Amino acid sequence: MSPVEMQILATSFAVASRALLWSLPFAIAMAFFLSRPQMPGRIILDGLTHLPVILPPVLVGLVLLIVFGRRGPVGGLLDQMFGIHLAFTTAGAALATAVMTFPLLVRSIRLAFEATDARLLEAAAVLRAGPWDRFLSIALPLAGPGILAGTVTAFAAAMGEFGAVITFAAHIPGQTQTLPLAIYAVLQEPGGEAEAVRLALISFTVAMCGLVAAEFLQRRARKRLAG
C-alpha cells in the first residue's frame, strides 16, 4: 500500500471507530429498551431508529448539515460554547457514520438481547438484584458476544459509509476522506480506474475480515454458553 492509501485507511479507521464509540452506548440502551415487550412507545422509537435506513443517505447528510452546521441550532451552540466544529471535520464524518450505522447496530444488539432468556432476569430479581444490577450483571454479559459481533459488523459497514459522510463532511484528504470517498474521488480523475480497484480491494478485505471476525466471535460465544 502506498502512503496515500495508508492514510485513507487510517482515516477510515478513525472515522469508523469514533462513530462506533459514540453510538454504541446509545445503541445498547435503545436496543435493550426495544427488546422489552412491555415498554410503551416502542413502535414509534423503533421507527425513528430505522429512519436512516429508509431515508436517502444524502438526505441524512443534509439534515445533519442543517442541524449541526455552524449556523444550525445545535452546531451554532457547539461553536459558541465549546468551539467545536462538526461539519467538514473528521468528527463530523464520524457523526454522519454513527447516525447511518445506528440502525444496524441497534438491530443486531436487540437480537442479542431478545435471544437472552428473560426468565433469567426474574431469577436475578428474586436473588435481590435491582433493575440496573440485572441489566449489568445478567442482560449485558449474556448479550455481550452478540453485541460484540454486531459491533464488528457495524464497524465494517461504517468503513463504507458514503452519502451522508460526503454531504456533511465533504472529502478532505487526511480528515474526512475515507475509503469509499477516495474511490469516488479517483474515479472522477481520468485513468483513475486502476487506483479505484486497488482501493476497492482494500475495502473488500477489511469488510470480509470484519464479517469473519463477527462470525467467529458469535460461534465462540454460542459454544461457551452451551457449556
Next chain:
Amino acid sequence: MTLEADIALRQGNFMLDARFTAPDGITALFGPSGSGKSTLLSALAGLKAASGRITLNGASCGQIKPHRRGFGLVFQDARLFPHLTVRGNLAYASRRAPARFEIAEVAGFFDIANLLDRPVGNLSGGEKSRVALARALVAAPDFLLLDEPFAALDGARRRAFLQVLRTAHQRYRIPMLVVTHNIDDAAALASHLVALADGKVVAQGAFADVARRPDFQALLDRRDIGAVLPASALRSAKDEMVQGLWLRADHVLLAARRPEAISARNILEGRITGLRSEDDGSVLAELETQAGPLLARVTAEAARELKLASGKTAWAVIKAHAV
C-alpha cells in the same frame, strides 16, 4: 416467620383468588396442574402483579419490588446463569444477601463442592436442582418459595432431593412454601397444607387435618386417595428422614383379627370410624389408629365377610413397599 396472603389476579380467562396462611416450617401448596400454583408463587415473589395483601410476620410487602421483597424462589427449571460457573451462581446470590453464608460450607452441604468450578451448562438434572436450591438459600431469603423443584427428577434422585430439602430447612431455618402436585412429596415434606383448585384455596391447615377433609380428597386421583401418617409411627423400609408418609387406601389391608405370621412390617390396630361405599363397588374404611387416621380400600364382599362396622376394632396391614 408467618406468611399471610390474600391476593387476586386475572390472566386471560383464569382468575386466581387465594387467601391463605403459611406458618413457620414447610407448607405444601398442593393442587392439580392448572390450578394456579406457579402463578400464585410468581405473584407472591412480585414477578406478577396482583391486587390484595401479602404480609411477612405482619409486615405488608405486596407493594415492594421483587428484589427487595425478601422472598426467594426456586424455579422448576433451575434458571442458573449460563455465563457463570456454579461458584459464580452462588456468589451472585451471596454478594447481594443481607446475611453471608460460607459458599464452601453450603456447597458441602448440598454435595456440590466438586462442581463449583464447572460451567452450569453440562450439569445433570439433579445437580442443577441442588445448585438452584443452594443459590436460593445463599441469598438468605425471609421466606423461600419452591416451584416443584423436583419435577425434573425421578425415583431415587427425587427422594434424595426431598431429604436435602428437609435437612436444609432444619439447618438453615428458612420457612418454605413448596408447590407440588405429588401427594407423596407433599406428605414427606410438609407439616402444613394449602390445597388449591381452579385458582381458589379449597382447604388449608395442619397437614393431617386437611388431608382427611372430603373436599381435599376430591382433588386426588382415585388411586391416590389415602391418609398421612407421621413417619415416626411406621417402620420404614427406606431409611429416610421425612415428615410423613402418604398411605394410599389401596395399599392398606384390613384384618378383623390381629394378624400373625405375616410378612408385612407394619400393623396398626385401630377402630373403624366410618365406611363409605364407592361408585366402583369398593368400600373405603376409615380407621382411627394411635398414629392417626387411616384409609383402607376393601371390596364390598370383603367388608361383608369381615363384618366391618363403625366402632369395631380392626388391624391395618401396610406392605413395606408402600412406606
